[in-house]
Amino acid sequence: MKQFLSPADLGDLRKAFQEAIEIKNDRYGHVELGRNKTLLMIFFNSSLRTRLSTQKAAMNLGMNCIVLDVNQGAWKLETERGVIMDGDKSEHLLEAIPVMGSYCDLIGVRSFATFDSKEKDYSEAIIQQFIQYSGRPVFSMESATVHPLQAFADYITIEEHKTVERPKVVLTWAPHPKALPQAVPNSFAQWMVAAGYEVVVANPEGYDLDPKFTAGATITHDQDEALKGAHFVYAKNWSAYEDPNYGKILSKDMNWTVSAQKMALTDNAFFMHCLPVRRGMIVTDEVIEGPRSLVIPEAANREISATVVIKRMLEALEK
Amino acid sequence: MKQFLSPADLGDLRKAFQEAIEIKNDRYGHVELGRNKTLLMIFFNSSLRTRLSTQKAAMNLGMNCIVLDVNQGAWKLETERGVIMDGDKSEHLLEAIPVMGSYCDLIGVRSFATFDSKEKDYSEAIIQQFIQYSGRPVFSMESATVHPLQAFADYITIEEHKTVERPKVVLTWAPHPKALPQAVPNSFAQWMVAAGYEVVVANPEGYDLDPKFTAGATITHDQDEALKGAHFVYAKNWSAYEDPNYGKILSKDMNWTVSAQKMALTDNAFFMHCLPVRRGMIVTDEVIEGPRSLVIPEAANREISATVVIKRMLEALEK
């Protein structure tokens, strides 16, 4: 595995799930695999869960781990050729990336959407440059448009908890005070469809996601209708994708908050969220603390999804 | 051992001292104990000695170590239930803490007093929430009211240097330009009494510490009287504890600075301080550089006290 951005990079998801469960039952079973191998984790943006769970995963596999926090203000990379670099950008990506690649065996990159340009965000310019120029396998630790380690952990969590072969999984928009990227909902929709589930995406008008990620899912603007018969409810805020409102907040409608009343419409569904979550906005205390909330085991599975991905990349190195 | 905040958590202090000396003579003797175990060190406040010595201790024991610097401004935790989180707090402790616990085996927490509320500081709200919600053993790396790794290192240092069975140990307030927490003097008084020493606390009026920590010690406002016959002098500044002056500076009286003249009152006492220390304010150059100064071996014992504590927690995990 040379890159990890989408479910296709993992291949057969059922096999990946089985591998995840084997790892969960014996986290240090492959501790020799990463001996004398180094993971470089590059953060252009802050991180809690990803930072901790990915380090844990790499150490489970016996790797050495280097964490680099790139201060966005201090370290601006020039990306254009033919420029006289007399301003605030002190290094060109064409030097920085291969150099970073020379000091490690695998690279994880966190780099959020900037909302400056939809085209630039959706081209995944930064992580694609790492893939192209680093000479190393690269995985996304949430990049501009995807968060595949999260979606893989979500998939593991649903497989662990589902009671029907093909559950109804509802991704619902919910209100939030800040403009957030579409990375988590994009990947969630894409992975759930790839898993073969019945997938419904519910959001207010104007909030439809990029069809590239939601293909195979039913899109609706009626949350109540969507929730009927759901086995899993995945709440998440995102900003608008569609032009001319890309990256903007169009609604803070508190009728979309996931409450006990909303959950009563479902088939006793589990509640999920990638965290961090704004209580009272996205979900009520009652639901997130209730017996059907999976937010903590879902977060704990981030260690497992990262371990599978890094393990696969290490195995591919050896070939 | 499930938590480490007070000498009672360690049990028999003489046994703990013997264990410390064994470790000091063979620091890597238990390097297999921590194999495939992870320490998460969480810093809400900055740190030099604690950061380095605790990492060193964990690595002595063969552990993996993850350091998380929580930017106080960026990552505010909501602590109340029933709140609509539409402000600057992006995550609730009820999610953040169990998630952090899921990625490690032990947790160390540094979280200073804020002086916003004496009640809140003295309830040790932050570290108690980690104890309650993380599902992991938790030790203080200086919390609001205690610094037990420091006090344990101080105890080891005194045991190593004492020449009488029950030395006279004097904790004296000294002037400082900033308002400092009571964590170090609270723990020092508490541990020295627990060690069975003759303990005297000398401070200006208005600076008496919480009696919960000084019970068993003699409190005096006469520094010269206190120093007479002392075997160990431990200097430290702290801000006022008593209402209505909690967290305030009441005095910068330079007559309390520990000088050679002051040390001449003692029984050729050793000088101690937890560091960092303001020379000329807390102590003179002559005293801190003199042959009876223990500040460097005392700091070096921070590695030893942390190794004993982490070792005990690892042993308890295995049961």
Next chain:
Amino acid sequence: MKQFLSPADLGDLRKAFQEAIEIKNDRYGHVELGRNKTLLMIFFNSSLRTRLSTQKAAMNLGMNCIVLDVNQGAWKLETERGVIMDGDKSEHLLEAIPVMGSYCDLIGVRSFATFDSKEKDYSEAIIQQFIQYSGRPVFSMESATVHPLQAFADYITIEEHKTVERPKVVLTWAPHPKALPQAVPNSFAQWMVAAGYEVVVANPEGYDLDPKFTAGATITHDQDEALKGAHFVYAKNWSAYEDPNYGKILSKDMNWTVSAQKMALTDNAFFMHCLPVRRGMIVTDEVIEGPRSLVIPEAANREISATVVIKRMLEALEK
């Protein structure tokens, strides 16, 4: 080896090169040497290549590694005795350095020139205090006036690529928008002369380096003349060394930019730079991306130079 600042600290450079090549062919061949040994890396200034390559080197040798980023603003060290420390300096170096030394086996220090005082910068006050007070072997990770890990990597790179026994190596000044230290050119000149090469330093008038470092090299103010017959061209900006302009920018003359036209004057020379590099200022895209550019292999050799230095220090510890 107790310190690493200059080529003399390494001894026979040919032997050091042979050791470097052995390590390059078997990076983990000495992974047992650093077992239960700890490297403390102290950064007073930011770093990318040095941070990553030195950690990688230490881990290649099986060491534990602690990285300490000293926030310049927050942690000011008092250096004078007899001072009343009632200002913004909270700790004296006479305490801080031996304490840091007590938690590790080796120390690397990055501490740039401040340009406040040429005398202070050129006395290498900070790293010399670490050498004097830490009780540990200390190596420069770029200090005020030298960058020996870079110059050693440059030497390795030239030895790998040279086709004549004694190549002509030209260090040329080039324009830059900010005032930069002389550490890299000082060490480069010193190491290249020590290697026995024909060394020419070309810079505008007023930019002559400290003769202590350029002794044995030819100094010229005519870049074109210098480039004739060169086998290696090493470009670098530096600020003025000579009084009364120490640390100042005297020229941004773009005629000194290394272009294809300039490289045509050489004997098909290789192009080198320590990175980060300002394209269009120091060098054109065409040259740095061309087939004779060594900037990436040169940066990759930073891991090798650091591994040799740390290995030598570890071996000396055991004696």
